[in-house]
Each structure stands twice: as structure tokens, then as C-alpha cells.
Amino acid sequence: MTASEPKTAKPLDGWRVLVPRGGPWGDSVAASLRAQGAVPVVAPLINFAPTTDQGALDAALERLQAGEYDWLTITSATTVDVLFAHRVQIPRHTKVAAVGETTAAALHAVGYEVALVPELDNSAAGMAEQMIALESDARRVLSLRSEIAKPVLSVMLTEAGHDVDSVVAYRTVGVPVTERIRRDVENGRINAILITSGSVAQQVREQFPDIPDTTLLAAIGPRTAKDARKAGLPVSVVADKQTVDALIETVSKFTLPHAADEFAP
Numbered sequence: 001m002t003a004s005e006p007k008t009a010k011p012l013d014g015w016r017v018l019v020p021r022g023g024p025w026g027d028s029v030a031a032s033l034r035a036q037g038a039v040p041v042v043a044p045l046i047n048f049a050p051t052t053d054q055g056a057l058d059a060a061l062e063r064l065q066a067g068e069y070d071w072l073t074i075t076s077a078t079t080v081d082v083l084f085a086h087r088v089q090i091p092r093h094t095k096v097a098a099v100g101e102t103t104a105a106a107l108h109a110v111g112y113e114v115a116l117v118p119e120l121d122n123s124a125a126g127m128a129e130q131m132i133a134l135e136s137d138a139r140r141v142l143s144l145r146s147e148i149a150k151p152v153l154s155v156m157l158t159e160a161g162h163d164v165d166s167v168v169a170y171r172t173v174g175v176p177v178t179e180r181i182r183r184d185v186e187n188g189r190i191n192a193i194l195i196t197s198g199s200v201a202q203q204v205r206e207q208f209p210d211i212p213d214t215t216l217l218a219a220i221g222p223r224t225a226k227d228a229r230k231a232g233l234p235v236s237v238v239a240d241k242q243t244v245d246a247l248i249e250t251v252s253k254f255t256l257p258h259a260a261d262e263f264a265p
Contacts, residue, residue: 010036012033012036015033015039015191015251016038016184017192019040019194020045020196026042029248032244043178045174045177046200049173051168052168052171053168057168060142060165061086063142065089067094069142070139070141071095071096073143074099074103075099077102077105078146079103079146080106080110081106083110096116097114097115097117098114098117099126101243123152124153125153131162132157138161139163140165141157141165142167144169146169148171174202174203175203182207186208188215191215191216192218193217194247194251195225197227201228204231215236218236221238221239237254
């Protein structure tokens with residue numbers, strides 16, 4: 001590009017977008033936002049801690065590697081991190097079900113094969129419904145989950161006649177943001193906040209009690225939007241797919257809200 005050529009506008013030019021998780025995930029989302037012209041503000045609101053019953057998890061993973069399960073269900077990318085940290089070898093005959101494309105991508109990234117991703121409903125209920133439709137005979141299932149996850153999947157599978165071990169793989173904990181981030185949210189310098197899970201929604205509600213009406217609250221999918229509204233957040237927009245790419249694309253269709261730059265210190 002020569003000096004006389006105008007700069008090509010990008011969909012999110014001028015936007016400041018809060019990314020609610022750090023680590024490789026946060027770095028990837030920040031890179032995608034920059035590619036669209038936005039300024040990402042990475043401010044981890046949640047982190048993950050070990051389960052309080054490590055013995056139960058270790059025993060379940062031993063059974064898994066010994067080939068005792070027909071299915072392994074994964075409802076978050078964080079569970080994939082737990083499997084990888086424990087260097088778990090999943091037997092070839094054990095089928096892996098992932099709740100959505102993001103979780104499936106995390107599994108593929110560390111070498112695990114995925115047999116099922118819900119086609120229509122990227123939720124625990126949607127995954128259970130599809131598994132029940134596929135399996136007419138009783139199967140043994142290991143369901144690894146967060147401490148705060150509702151037992152929707154295990155209840156539905158059990159009621160359908162399957163033998164389910166529901167085991168906590170990790171805990172979700174809140175992370176306080178800096179005073180500067182809190183001020184930037186409250187004075188409108190953050191134009192959009194990405195709501196990527198019910199846990200994130202809860203932390204947004206607790207840590208930012210005074211979010212301006214001009215701030216776009218963008219939920220990654222219908223299930224997360226429902227959790228966010230239940231937490232008391234006025235969700236502005238919902239991505240039709242539970243992927244980060246779909247979420248960013250949805251935000252990019254909006255006009256930049258008024259940014260309160262005049263309040264910046």
C-alpha cells in the first residue's frame with residue numbers, strides 16, 4: 001500500500017472488546033479481534049482449579065484408560081486440558097462426544113478423535129438426545145464435568161437406561177479484574193463484552209454492576225444467553241452458533257456504540 005492509498009476499513013475498527021478469559025484461548029480470540037480491526041482487552045474473569053476430589057477423578061481416568069467405558073462425554077474445552085494434563089490415552093473403542101465445535105477443536109488439537117458433535121443443539125441436553133438416538137442398547141458412559149455444571153446430561157442418559165459415571169474434572173473460580181478495567185467498563189470505554197459461558201456471565205454481573213446501556217453484551221450462543229439473562233445481564237446480541245468466530249462475526253454487524261473516551265484519565 002502506498003502513502004496515497006486509503007486504509008481499508010475493517011468491520012470492528014475503533015471497537016474495544018473485553019475478552020473474558022486468558023491463556024491460549026484468550027490469545028486466539030484477541031488475534032481474531034485484531035484481524036477485524038478491534039482492540040482486544042484481555043481481562044480474565046474466570047480461571048480453573050483442580051477438583052476437590054482428585055481421588056475420584058484419578059480412579060475414573062484409570063477406568064477410562066482400562067477400556068471400561070463405551071462413551072466419554074466432554075462439555076468444555078477445559079475438560080480437554082484436564083485430559084491432556086493427565087496424559088490420558090483414550091482406548092480406540094471408546095467413543096468421544098463433544099458438546100460443540102469449539103470443544104471438538106480442542107480435542108483434535110491434542111490428538112483425540114471425536115465421534116459425535118450435536119448437529120442442532122450444542123448443549124448437554126442436545127448431546128444426550130443424539131447419543132440416546134444412536135444407542136438403543138445400554139452403554140457405560142463417563143461424563144467429565146465442571147463442579148458447577150448441572151447434571152442434565154447424566155440424568156437424561158441414566159433415564160434412558162445407560163450406566164453413567166458423572167465425575168468432577170475441575171472447578172471454576174472467579175478472578176477479580178483490575179481497577180482500571182472496572183473503570184473502563186463503567187465509563188463506557190469498553191464497547192463490547194464477550195459472554196462465553198454462564199460462569200463468565202456471573203462474574204460480569206458481580207464485577208461490573210454498572211454497565212452502560214451503550215455497551216454491547218454478546219453471548220456465544222442461546223444456552224449462554226439464557227444463563228446470562230438468568231444472572232441479570234441484558235444480553236444485546238446472541239451468536240447463532242456456539243463458536244468464537246460466529247460471536248465475533250455477530251458483533252461486527254453492529255455499529256460502534258458511543259465510546260466515552262472523554263472520561264479516560
